[in-house]
Amino acid sequence: MLKEHYNVIEAHGNTNCFSEQNFNRLLVTMKERIVPEGSHLFWEGDYSDKLFYIKRGRVKLTKSTDEGKELILYMYQAGDMVGQADPFFSTKHSFTAEVIEESEVGVIEQKDLEILICQHCDFAIDFMKWMGIHHRLTQTKFRDLMMYGKPGALCSTLIRLGNTYGEKSSDGENILINKKITHTDLSNMIGATRESVNRMLSDLRKKDAVEYENGMIVIKDLGMLQEICHCELCPNEICRI
Numbered sequence: 001m002l003k004e005h006y007n008v009i010e011a012h013g014n015t016n017c018f019s020e021q022n023f024n025r026l027l028v029t030m031k032e033r034i035v036p037e038g039s040h041l042f043w044e045g046d047y048s049d050k051l052f053y054i055k056r057g058r059v060k061l062t063k064s065t066d067e068g069k070e071l072i073l074y075m076y077q078a079g080d081m082v083g084q085a086d087p088f089f090s091t092k093h094s095f096t097a098e099v100i101e102e103s104e105v106g107v108i109e110q111k112d113l114e115i116l117i118c119q120h121c122d123f124a125i126d127f128m129k130w131m132g133i134h135h136r137l138t139q140t141k142f143r144d145l146m147m148y149g150k151p152g153a154l155c156s157t158l159i160r161l162g163n164t165y166g167e168k169s170s171d172g173e174n175i176l177i178n179k180k181i182t183h184t185d186l187s188n189m190i191g192a193t194r195e196s197v198n199r200m201l202s203d204l205r206k207k208d209a210v211e212y213e214n215g216m217i218v219i220k221d222l223g224m225l226q227e228i229c230h231c232e233l234c235p236n237e238i239c240r241i
Helices: 020-029 110-119 121-147 149-165 183-190 194-206 222-228
Strands: 006-008 031-035 040-042 050-064 070-077 096-109 166-169 175-177 210-213 216-219
Touching (some): 020 110, 020 121, 149 166, 149 216, 194 210
């Protein structure tokens, strides 16, 4: 495939629902921390008493089975807030948050979050919006994973990756996923084997729906992927990885 010029697709973090004033209130409460690649913000089963705002880097949220199988549920990047939000309740994390690039994060203690919610009703409304976005993201992901089989789940995941890390070609026809995503990563995202992902990607390449460029996936026929996964054209803040 000939090298093309690509333009970055603007991707917004999941904190865009906060007004500037309320986001600044969050920033004031944060304690900055540098977290090295390969470490963890929290483990499944840890007490959920903090939220983490990613200023730089990437974090993935995973769920593990008793057999050791890992399912990647979310991939977070700069501008995202990570954590299990249960203000006024003592709960435990249902997932593990692993740092996949050295990250700079702001740590928000639950007690500080509760004070903001109690003192500012407009902040409480924005925080409810943030929680609502998370619920919708989770619901649409499980819809894609369960309703249209593994091919539908894979196509949905490729579309979400394109919305999150995508760069459009100068003619607007192709989308380069500007992160190296392995077949093992894709299999962990949709709960399939690596061999079945290899086979499905090979089929999509034969149909000229996807291609590879320098080891990265290029979406050539977005419409075909949308048709396979019965895309409902969710907004980008929901249709993301």
